[in-house]
Each structure stands twice: as C-alpha cells, then as structure tokens.
Amino acid sequence: MKLKLLTLGLFLCFCTAQSQEYFPKNDGVKSRNTNYTVFKNAKIHLDAKNVLEKGMFAIREGRITAVAKSINIPKNSIVIDLEGKEVYPSFIDLYTDFGIPKPKRAENGNGPQYDAGREGYYWNDHIRPDTEAIAEFSFDSKEAEKLHKAGFGVVNTHVPDGIVRGTGMLVALTPEVSEGDRILDERSSQYLSFEKSVKSRQSYPTSTMGTMALLRQAYLDAEWYARGNAKNKDLALEALNKNKNLVQIFATDNLLNEFRADKVGDEFGIQYVIVGSGNEYQRINEVKASNATYIVPLKFPDAFDVEDPYLANLLSLEEMREWNQAPANLKVLSENKVPFALTTNSIDPEKDFRTNLLKAVEYGLTKEAALAALTTIPAKTIGKEGKLGVIQEGAWANFLITSGDYFEKETTLYENWIQGEKKVLNSMDVTNITGNYDLKIDNNTYSLNISGEPSSPKTDVKLGETKIGSKISFNDNWMNLLLSSPDTTKTEFIRLVANIPSKTDTFSGKAILPDGKETRFQAVRKESTDKDKKDKKKKEDKTRSIVAVTYPNVAYGFKNQPEQQNVLFKNATVWTSEETGVLENTDVLVKNGEIVNVGQGLSAGGARVIDATGKHLTAGIIDEHSHIAASAINESGHNSSAEVTMEDVVDPTDINIYRNLAGGVTTIQLLHGSANPIGGRSAILKLKWGESADDMIFEQAPPFIKFALGENVKQSNWSGSRFPQTRMGVEQVFTDYFSRGRAYENSRNEENFRKDLEMETIVEILNGERFVTSHSYIQSEINMLMKVAEKFGFNINTFTHILEGYKVADKMKEHGVGASTFSDWWAYKYEVNDAIPYNAAIMNEVGLTVAINSDDGEMSRRLNQEAAKSVKYGGMSEEEAWKMVTINPAKLLHIDKLTGSIREGKQADLVLWNEHPLSIYAKPEKTMVDGVIYFDLERDSQMRADIRKERNELIGQMLKAKNNGVKTQPVIKKEEQRVHCDLLEEVK
Template sequence: MKLKFLLLPVLLTCMSLQAQEYFPSNSGVKTTNTNYTVFENAKIHVDPNTIIENGSFAVKDGKITAIGSSINIPKNSVKIDLKGKEVYPSFIDIYSEFGINKPEKAKGGGEPQYDASREGYYWNDHIRPETNALESFSFNAEEAKKLQKSGFGVVNTHVPDGIIRGTGMLVALNTDGTEGDRILSDRSAQYLSFEKSVQSRQSYPTSIMGAMALLRQTYLDASWYANGNSKTKDLALEALNRNKGLTQIFKTDDLLEVMRADKVGDEFGIQYVIFGSGYELEKLEEIKATNAALIVPLNFPKALDVEDPYLANFASLQDMKRWNQAPSNLSVLASNNIPFLLTTYSLKDGDNFKTNLLKAIEYGLDKKKALEALTTAPAKILGQENKLGVLKVGSWANFLITSGDFFDKETVVYENWTKGNRTLLEDMNITNLAGNYQLQLQGETYDLTITGKPDAPKAEVKLGETKVTSKLAYTDSWMNLLLSSPDSTKTEFTRLVARITSKEKIQGKAILNDGSEIAFTANKTSEIEKKDEKKKDKDTTHEVLPVSFPNMAYGFKSMPKQENFLFKNATVWTNTNDGILENTDVLIKNGKISGIGKNLNAGNAKVIDATGKHLTSGIIDEHSHIAGSAINEAGQNSSAEVSMEDVIDPNDINIYRNLAGGVTTVQLLHGSANPIGGRSAILRLKWGSAAKDYIFQNSPKFIKFALGENVKQSNWGSTNRFPQTRMGVEQVFTDYFSRARNYEQEKRTNKNFRKDIEMETILEILNAERFVSSHSYIQSEINMLMKVAEKFDFRINTFTHILEGYKVADKMKEHGAGASTFSDWWAYKYEVKDAIPYNAAIMHNAGLTVAINSDDPEMSRRLNQEAAKSVKYGNISEEEAWKFVTLNPAKLLHIDDRVGSIAPGKDADVVLWSGHPLSIYSKAEKTLIEGTVYFDTQVDQELRAEITRQKSLLTKQMLEAKNGGAKTKPVTKEEKQLIDCNTLEIY
C-alpha cells in the first residue's frame, strides 16, 4: 500500500512532463506557439439564454480571449470560417465513473461483525472519505471519444464504493493532452451513497436504516473529533472534516432514498446534490421540499412486451405508468422550478443519450432548460461557473461546433474542442446534399430526394409514379448513385458519379449498363420540408397518464380531504362504559368525534345512512411489518441506533389492503435478528401520503427487543456474531444497560462527551422515556427479561408473540407488562410447540391488557376475524374480543387517549362495517382516519375500473411502440416477499 502511494505522484509527474511549461526541453530548439485561433461567422450560444448571431471568438492557450459580434483579430491568428454553423459550450457530466479502476471485491467467506481491515481509520470500513479518485484514475481515450460524440467536454468522476466514498475529480476529455492538461480539480466533490464498500467483508450495516444510522454517527464523531477530543488519530474522520467545504453528491437508487438522504442531510445542515431516478414527477411536492439539485439519468425504461395476453396480465401498472410518464419527467421538474442536471450515467449505449434527450424535449422540456442542465447548472454546482459551461472571456475553450440546432435530430456535431484542443468527429466542410432535385438523364426527368445526415445521406428516386431502386454513397466530396432500371423486368444498372462543388447543382457522368458514359445534371428545386411540429408531436408522443397517489394500482387521482360526517342509525361499538349502542348517530367534525346520540343535527356534515351497519373504532395492529422498506438491521447484536421511521414505504400495497380490512394504525416494528432491535414507528395508514405523513404525531417512543431462536441466529446458521446461546442473550442486555448507565455518568461529568446514538436510545429505555416491545415465546426467557429490567429499574411494556404467556401471566401482571399475541399460531418452529389458542383468554382473565397482532401482511387485514377466535377459544365476550384489536393495542401503545374507542373528543379513526365486525361475512365499507376516508368500497370499484382502463390504454401504447421498432423487455411476474420478524434483507 505504501509503495502505491509513493509511486503514484512519480507516475503522474512523468505523464504530465510535456504539459508543464516550466520544464526544460532537451529535444533541440525550444519554441512557443503564440498564435490565436479565431472562429468567425458562427451562431454562438454563449450560455442557455444568450446567443450571438454571426459572432466570432478567439482562443489562445486553451482559453477564450475575446468573443462578440465584432472582435479585434490579432495579426498572428488562424481563422476558421463557421458560416452556417452553431457553437455551444461543451457539456459537463457531474456524475461519472469515467477512467476509474473499480475496487476489487474482498475475498473470503462470511461477514465478520466488526473486523475493520484498516488501522488508523474509522471503525467501519464502509466509511471511506479519504478515498481520492486520482489514485484510481487512468484516462480512457475510447470512452472519452464516446462522451465527446454526445457533446461532453468535462466529467466529474469518482470511485463508486462505500457509503462515504471520498473525493471525485474533474477531468477534461482532452484525448491529445496529458494528465496535467486534463485534471481541472483533483478534489471536485465528495460522494456518498447508501451502498456498502465491496472492499470489506464487514457486515454492518445490513440495511438502509443501518446505513442512515451509520452516517449520522459518523457526522457526530467527525464533529467531536474536530474539537480535539480523540486520544487517537483517525485518518477517515480527518478526511471527512477536510471535505466538508466540497459539493456533497449523494447517489440514491429510488425515489424514497432521495427523501431519506435529504433527511440525514437536513439533520446536519448539509444540502446534498442528489442523484435521482428519473421518476421524480411521482412525488413532486416531496422532491421540491428537499431543495436539492437533482442529477437525473436519461435512462428511460423500455416498453413491456405485452403481445401475449396471458403474460400481460402480470404487468405491473406502476411499471407501465413509469414507461409512459418517464419522458415527461424533466418537463415537469422544469415547470415546477426544481433544479436538475443531466448525466449519461447508467446508459449502456451512448447513442441513447441524445435520443432520450430529444424525446424529453418532444414531451415538453424547454431547450434552454436542457442546455442549462448540461452546462451552466453543473458548472455552478462545482464552483466552476466562470470557467466551464459558458463561452466568455477567461473561460476554458470547451465548445462544440454543430451543423445547426443541437436539439434537432438531424444535427451533426462536427468538432468538440476541449481546453483549445480539437477533436474531429465529422468533416464540417462536407456539402449537405439534402434537398429535392430534378435529375436529367438520357432525356428522362427523374425526381431525386436526398435526406439524412450530411455525411450519411439517403436517396429516393422516382420516374413519374414509378419508384426506382437506388443506393447512395458520399465520401470525400464524391457522390456515387446506383440506379436500377425503372423497368422491373430488366436487370440493368446506371452508375452516376459526381464531384460535389455546389449545393444547388450536381453535375457528373453516368456509366450506363453497356459501359458507355454520358453526362447528367441534377438541379436543386427546393429544400426538404420539415414536418409540422404539432404533427410531429402527435406522431411520436403518446398520451401521458396523470400521476396518482401513490402512482400505482389503487392510487387516488387526488388525495382525499378531511370531511364532516354524520353516521345515522348505526350499531356503535364504543369500547367505553356505554358499550354497544343500537340505532345511534355519530357526528364527526374537523377530524374528531363530535357527538354520539340519537337524532343528531348534521349541520354541514355529509350524512351516511348506517342502518343495519356497525360503526367501530379502527383496528390497531400492535405488531406489524407492512409499510417498511427494511425490517432487520442484523449487523450487530444491538441496533438501537436505527429507526423504522427512516424506512417507511408508502407504496406498499398492503397498506391499502389493510385499510380494506378496517386497519387504521400499526406499529411498524424492527425484526428479531438481534436482542436489542431498532426503534419503532407508529403509523396511521394514510394511503397516498408522503412517508413522513404516516407517522402518528406526538406518539410515545418504542423499541423492539427479541428473545429466542432468532437472536442467537439458530435459523440462519451464522457463527460470526455474539450471542450464540440464550445465556448470551441475557448478557447482551446486562452489558448494554450497564454501558448506558456509564454513558449517562459520562454525559453528566464531561461536557466534551462523545454522543452515541445507540447509547442515547438505551438510556431512554432506562429512564422510562422509551417503551419496550419484546418478541418472546418461552416462559424462561420471559422471566429472564423481566428480572433484567427490574434489576435496572424499568419495566417491559409489551411481550409480543408471547405464546407461553399463559404460563407466566401472574408474573407479567406483577411486573406490569402487557401482551400482544397470535390467536392460534403454533408449530411453525420448535419454540412454539407449547402454544395454545386459549392463550389470549387466559392472559386476559389474569388481568393483563391483551391484544391480538398479525406479524403478517395477510393476517393483518383479517384481524377482525382473528379477534373472533377468542370468543370460541376462551369464551371471551364479543365486546372484549373486539377490544383485543382496537382499544387494548391502543393502551399498549399509550395512544388510547386519542384512538381505540368512539367517544367525544377522540380522533375520528373509525370503520363502517356492512355487518357484525367479528363476522367473516362483514366487510369494511368505509375506513376513516382523522375524518378522511382512505378506503371506500364504492371508490374501490371506481379504482378497479380505472386500473382496467389504464392498463388497456398502456397496452395499446406499448404494442404501437413495439410495432414502431422500439425495443421491449419481457413481462416478469413479481412475487412480493411477505415480510415478518425473520426477514433478512440482502443489502
């Protein structure tokens, strides 16, 4: 490693010898070129908003020295006439891996918990701010040429490895220069992502929520380190502090990650530039609220191959809509004043860049905005606004010479100049033959139409109404046109050869089929008519479907609004001392239950006839894993630093399905991979809302603990992490609680203490500021955890699963714990062999607060039926059984003052059932949260019809696209993983 660092400067010095003007020359007479290059008579795009018609500019030593409609031309100038040509600033790709030698993947099996591979650096290998792209860079002339053909003159490249990835470098694509010429900045920006380093086998983090927690802790540690509090040197934290002033570019993989990255940035006062997905229009308001500039890839999805009707049934509406909407994404961003930059990243075929860019313009993207996203916007982000992306005095001479408007399909990029060095792409002196001609040959008049690019024209020839087969070749100013005989019965050819000296007339000789030669003339009669722009749009674009909330099946056209309701003549399950009330009205105003009684006055409320129907409070699932992008952070035996609020997935279809089952609130729990899991998120299922709007506001704080087989890793055979036994599990708790008390003492006595997010969370538990919900099965472990808690003077709030709770109900009552259990699950693993369906009833009769939970996305939408099982198993009354899924889980979550019963002043989280709520035949007809209807059976039927309509329209569009030559991809049936406590993410 040391040898590498020593050799690199030497190698770079050797490579750049010729570029250093102060180096001595031993090659003979030393001369200096003092000439200027002056470009005249061009249409110059100075920047996206400034154009000089028939302008000129001068270049010397790689920079522009003069520019304008009229400039003083030095005597020692080389002039280049650009009449009829246009000049643009070369483009900048702010997100690239150009020229980077990718890191090698770490070898060896298994994933050790903490074994960092580097001494003197941060404890976690995936934090690598000291990485410098310069050390892994090797100029790739072939790739540079591809980028130049697309119009790029500069790339900002980096090493794509790790969560904090270190600094990138700004490189000019100067194929004739040296590294000294090309490197504009060796520390242009700092790059980040949620992805682990391939160079390390270190297991933590195993999830995106772990990556977010690690980022937070790293920022805290860097600040603490900067204040001189560390006793040891940390080269990674020093590098991170050194990079603070650089542009911070964050790579994300989907829309939700954009908001997650911004959330971390906001917490530490960092405004990231965020690499997006191309689907930002789906969450426009959330994207806008980030205030981030977005790097948007021009990688539109392919149409699905829907020719097979059977396979087409499996096509996701979300995927189909994304294909339909993606081309309009940039136009939507621009019209909403959301700043964005464009990149070639993720495009396998460089030719697709301009194709997709022009497609975005067809769908409404303004050309000025497109040019800005490629020039001035990235230059400003990188602090290079006076040097790159513009053509002005003092800027680098990075520019394109084109045949016309760059954003025209037929336009040719002739040359790409980088720092005053020319890269020839096409011959710009070639005569453009495009036009309509009358060809005089052997006394006949042919209609000749030439189209296509100047260097690759195409011919169409007719004699009267008869089409003549032809083939046109055009090289080095010589045209060769091969004509077949107009008489299809004859196999005869005429070869026309001409040297092109004029656009208006083509003259040359024709070699006839018998070998004789005669003269021919083709006079230009008119230019090629451009297609009407409106007609062109109609021909090449399709109807763009509106965004729904969420933008998938069962998404709302617009978000539902809070309303006032009067439910008339319902059977009301109050869950209060009033019990079940027959033929009763319930008035809802401003999201609250306003009144309960007979013959209530509706006022301005919408009246719902609930005769013969039942009105209840919404079902609450104390133990759920729906609406989560990740469930387990399994890299450590304690994950107290992670939060489920970070990984809410508002697009999970199980949210809608749960609403259809009358569920209004869930506790999104961490999984059971470790004894101390992550912090919970209590959610209201506000389908279509932003992730942050799901969080139950001002709700108590919870955390997930776990006991049993999972935490000692019996189910996946790992031997890399402590604990491996139930005895070890107890020691984990004792150790962490002891450390937390020591941490608390450190906070009291040392004002420069190191803030530890994990210890802060565990300290909240000890200080009764955060409640514990613990995964549990066997009585011995239940007893153990209660004793450990009592030893540290706190109480376990809820034992969940608790399938042997009937054995220790008296001890749980004495301890003060509640129980959230399955109704009748058993035999799915060894430690539940003693489970019985009477468990809930026995614990309830012992005086515990008992809830029935799901831990399963399918069961959660049938919790009303799960509650009914306790009527059969244990003879629980219907009213008390209903409380098992409403009031009791609200009590366990300490939100029963707001939800869980129907009483004046409580939040209007209610469900209108078609019949008795415990019946398997009853359906939830309306599900309200805070007075807003998030599920309605009538609306559901309308949404189903809309899904059919949209899929039919999109299928037609995709078939048309395929018939038009578009590439497609096969439909694949997506099997959504059912998530429960045991689910481990592959991260």
C-alpha cells in the same frame, strides 16, 4: 565522474522544480502555441439564455479572450469562418467514474467480518472519506472519445465505492495534453451513497436504515474528533472534517432514498446535491421542498413486449406508468424550478445520450432548460460559474461547433474544443446531403431518404410502395448510390454517381442502368407540407400521451389527495370499544378530524351525512405488530441495532397500505425485525394512503423499540457466527448493553464525552422514556427478560407473539407487561410447538391487556376475523374480542387517549362496515383516518374500472411502439414478497 555527478544534480533540480507537473507520455518537444484563433460569423450560444447572432470570439492558450458582435483580430491569429454554424458551450457531467478502475471486491473470508479492516481509520470500513480520486485516476482515451461525441468537455469523477466515498476531481477531456493540465480541481467534491464498499466484508450496515444511522454517527464523531477529544488518530475522521466544505454529492437509486438522503443532510445542516433516479415527477412537491440541486440520469425505461396477453397481465401498472411518464421528468423538474444537471451515468454516452436528450425535449423540456442542465447549472454547482459552461471572456475555451440547433435530430456535431484543443468529430468540409428527395431516373420517380451523419449517410429508397435495396457512399463530396431492382427475382442494379460540392436542394449526375445504358438522374429535395407536419405532430402527440400521476403513483393511487371532511354518520350500530359498549341507532359527528359528538338525533351542521342504517361503525383497527410499508425490516449487522429507526425506511407506496385500509386498519406499529436481541426503533404510522412517509408518522405516539428472543436472534435457522449463538448468550447481550448504558449515562458530564446514538437509545429504555415491544415465544425467555428489566429498573411494555404467554400470564401481570399475540398460529417452527388457540383468551382472563396482531401483510387486512377466533376458541364476548384489535393495542402503544375507540374528543379513525365486524362476510365501506376517507368501496369500484382502462391504453401504446421499431424488454414475473420478522434483505 564529476561531470556525471553534476549532470545528475542538474536533473534532480529540474525534477524538484517541476514536481507539480506530469511527464509527457510521448517523446519529443511540444512547443507552446501562443497564437490566437478567431471564430467569426457564428450563432453563439453565450450561455443557456443568451444568443449572439453572427458573432465573433477569440481564444488563446486554452481561454476565451474576447466575445462580441465584432472584435479586433490580433495579428498572430488564425481566422475560422463559421458562417451558417452554431457554437455552444461544451457540456459538463458531475457524476462519473471516468478514468477510475473498477473497485476490486474483497476476497471472501471465513464467516462475516464485524470489526474494521483498516488500522488507523474509522471503526467502519464503509466510511472512506480519505479516498481520493486523483490517486487512482488514469485518463481513458476510449471513454473520452464517447463523451466527446456526446458534446462533453469536462467531467467530475470519483471512486464509486462506499457510503462516504471521498473526494472527486474535475477533469477536462482535452485530447492532447498532459494529465496535470487536464485536472481543473483535484478536490472538487465529496461523494456519498447508500452502498457499502466492495473493498470490505464488514457486515454492518446491512440495510438502508443502518446506513443512515452510520452516517449520522460518523458526522457526530467527526465533530467530536474536531474538538480534540480523541486519544488516537483517525485518518478517516480527519478526512471527513477536511472535506466538509466541499460540494457534497449524494448518489441514490430510487425516489424514497432521495428524500432519505436529504433528511440526513437537513439534520446536520448539509445541503446535498442529490443524484436522482429519474422519477422525481412522482413527488415533485417534496423534491422541490428539498431545496436540493439534482443530478438526473438520462435513462428511460424501454417499452415492454406485451404481445402475449398472459404475460401482459403480469406487468404492474407502476412499471407501465414509469415507461410512459419518465421521459417527461425533466420537463416537470424545469417547470417547478428545481435546479438539475444531467449525467451520462448508467447509459452509453455515444449511443444513448443525445437520443434520450432529444426525447426529453420532445416530451416538453425546453431547449433552454436542457442547455442549462448541461452547462451553467453544473458549472455553478461545482463552483466554476463563469469559467465553465459559458462562452465569455476569461472562461475555458470549451465549446461545440454544430451545423445548426443541437437539439434538432438532423443537426451534426462537427467539433468539440476543450481547453482550446480541437477534437474533430465530423468534418465541416463534408456537404450535408441528408434529407428527403424525389429521385428521377429513366421516367421513374423514387422516394429517397438520406439520413445519418454527413460523412456516413444511410439511405431508404422506395418506388411507389415497394422498398428498394440501396447502398450509399459519400467521400470527397462524391456520392455513389447503388439501387437494386424492384423485382427481387432479378440480380440487376442501377448505379448513380454525382459530385455534390455544397449543400443544395437539387443535385444531379450520371445513372448507369442494368443494361449498361447511361443516362442522367436528378434528385430534388422535398419540402414537408403543412399537412405532413400536422400529421407528424399528431402522431407524435398520440405516442406521447402521458397518463396522470397519482399519489402514490401505483394502482389505486389518488389523482387528487382526499381531503378532511366533516361527516355525520346516522343511525349506525356503534361499537365504541368503551364501557358504553355497542350502541344501536346512534349518530357520530366528525369535525376537523375529531369525533365531536356521539348520540341520537344529531344534526349535520353543514357536515356530509352518511346513512349508516343497518351498518356497523367501529374505531379503526390497530395492528400492534406490522411489517408493511417498509423498505427494510432488519439491521442484522450487529447484535444490537438500537441506533436505527424504522421511521427512516417508511415506504408510503406499499400497496399493502391500501389493502389494510380496505380491511379496516387505520394505525400500525411498524416494527424492526427479529434478527438481533436489541433491534431498531419502531415507527407508529397512520395509514394515510398517498401521503408522504413523514406525513404518515403518528407524531403524538410515544417512542418504542423492538427486542427479540428465541431462535431468530441466535440464528438457528440461517447460517451466522455472530454472537449470541445460545439463549444464554441472548441474556448476556441484554445485561452487557444495559450495563454499558448506565456507564454511558454517567459519562455525559465528562469533558471528552462522545455522543453515541445506540447508547442514547439504551439510556431512554433504562429511564422508561422508550417502551419495549419484545418478540417472544417460550416461557423461560419471557421470564428471563422480565427479570433482567427489573434488575435494571424498567419494565417491558409488550411481549409480542408470546405464544406461551398462557403459561406465565400471572407473572406477566405482576411485571405489568401486555401481550400482543396471534390468534391461532402454531407449529411453524420448533419453539412454537406448545402454542394453543386459547392463549389470547387465557391471558385476557388473567387480566392482561391483550391484542391480536398480524406480523403479516396478508393477515393484517382481516384482523377483524382474527379477533373473532377468540370468541370461538376462548369463549370471549364479541365486545371483548373486538377490543383486542382496537382499544387494547391502543393501550399497548399508549395512544388510547387519542384513538382506538369511539368517544368525543378522540381522533376520527373510523370504519363503516356493511355488517357485523366480526363476520367473515363483513366489508369496510369507508375507512377514515383523522377525518379523511382513504378507502371508499364505491370509489374502489370506480378505480378498478379506471385501472383496466389505463392498462389497456398503455398496452396499446407499447404495442404501437414495438410496431414502430422501438426497443422493448421482456415481461418478467415478479413474485410478491412476503415480509415477516426474519427478512434479512431489503424489501423489493
């Protein structure tokens, strides 16, 4: 018994001493190899820039001990001669989920989940910085094999789940070691994304802007928590603070989200490493300005099958361009000195990685830049500079042995050494017989092409122009080749056999003819002639003809951004939208983006002169209620989303921007939707087509927010159990939040004050620092919101929709609120049954500031016609009707001192119409924003011709690609998404 206890004690002591080690998976004793392995006569790529010809290096116990032209060979060394071969550092992938099980989706419960599902953690389940990859990691030999074949030796892996995803780990793909020895860093980085956790059903956030707001709040809360202000322990915030000094890797899925991630990082002094989309070339200057290192997927879109001309017409120019341009993305990044690493994420590393890498090289990526993106840049990014991605003394012995230049298609990858452990991929003892040969048999000369891996070659044989069936095997340097008869009606074969012990330009052997006669054959390698090379190069260059990037990179984008001009409009009929009214035969001079003079007989003073005789010049149309140019409309996860802002989700590539300019619209208020009583903050935009999202924001405009009343917020037309469910509940939401806002404001001086982005916005509303535009329909709710606002000491700025405004116009005037309405919408849902087309005119007659809005991407480009309806229905004067789409919405947005009318000193937002602007036949000939002509009817006509030509060119390229055997994808018709207040999903 004592002996058993002693044995057990010794065992426990051993376990304690070895607590940081992993138990080996196999039985038996593994001896430690302390011998040196020395490699000589190799072409060694020390790093991406430096090469050592016929060099030597030694490794021992997983590390490189020496590298030089000549080194002393220790006595206990194994020497490997790599004559004629090349050595590269093995590759590093920083964005994988290698060895991590797929996160299990939360089971569907009864109704949505609003509160957190984890006790002791952050209030939102999608913030999961406490997740640790090492806790879920298990080495995946099958996936490791694929990565070995692609040349990878190290990966950074993580749990791809949540907005803040927790820590990743750096893992060596060493074939035969214990788990512990593979782990190079168990806390290598922190990962983030725009995607929610699948492990939780918690509703919030439902949008990209909600995700950004949540991330901002989490950072603020982590700082607050770090100061010791929290009463309760929060393991998520503790982890977020613990991880803040790690490399921060942010995964995105499109170019706009790349910029959005960088925006959040900049706000908190965090430089994210951004996992890109592969479309960085489309906005390369903005990408460069981010100062981020990018991790770029080696995934390119397949060509489309465009043989059916009807289906081809359904394909957008944007999709066609992406196929054509995306393979040059890495070249553009490199030329603009944007640091980037490559990832196998979203592709099969064994089948697609090298093919796509070589394609990128064909499209102009230098081999040096490609190697850096796979070695030194990821090593530096993850803090392992000098230890990984190089062949130098002290670095891990992670390297590849190849038959030649890795970036040439015919090169064979022989071995992938990781931590000094060899992984044989192709035997170096197998003779490489790939190439093109003249094969001479029995007075016939065949064309023989041998391709594929040396150990498993493939053949293509022709006799003249006739393709010959063939089958080859190559084992132990013995080749057996079977050729079918050129006459397919005969079952006859020629059998060839030869021993080929070393690479040679000529080999020969025995041939057995169909009649049994034996003879000799000879294969002579063919050298590509200069003409062949030139023809091949010419063919490749034509295939790789890359169309120009435009801004934005969609149809009607500009190849060069239009610039501000000094312009003199001569002899126009000028609709001033001022007390001066409509002026005949009048000139308007624009300089430096402003209107500097309005009058007759003005001189140009070096300005471009535009003859506007017989034409009408107006201020640009302003749409007070728009949902164009957005990637999301609603954040519907809570009944208040005052913390989110539409400025975060501006989409400058939306074709509706151009269409609106073509309809004379120059400024819009991009509103949050109507999913909740207190919606998100607005974005007031100048429609600067081709500019960035940030450049479109009207900086001088005051801040606004969207409120909503009626059916949408109580979820009458879709299933939902979120409070409120009744109109009474809607009122209570406002009362509760405004009460909380006052209490929050009073708590700002408290020692443990916690900054709350939602409450900060509510306080701005209460103090009149942020104006309210409220979605509304029926008179009872209009009255209710005015009374609630007055109770808390502020005014509602604008009621939008307001289709029963004619019933309460006098009370609205007393409150001081304006109206932005539809011209003649009614009866599209129950609460608008009392709408009438006289609404705008009645409210205007009472003395309200009235605007006509769109709430619709199609209607917004013909708001001039919508304004004209009040002339018909309400008997309004033409000038008063025109003001409802120019100066009146400017007044509602508090930008009337800057735009909305034609007067000296105002911004040059102008439209030149070919005839009376209220006519259904009127067309804008030129639309100017801040003195820049963003729409020009003549240029539009030329663009249409250019687009037709470009489409035909790209269709031709795709047809040629398909004929060359390139993989294609089907054309799928995409319906254009109509965006309104009630859109809950992301805009596609």
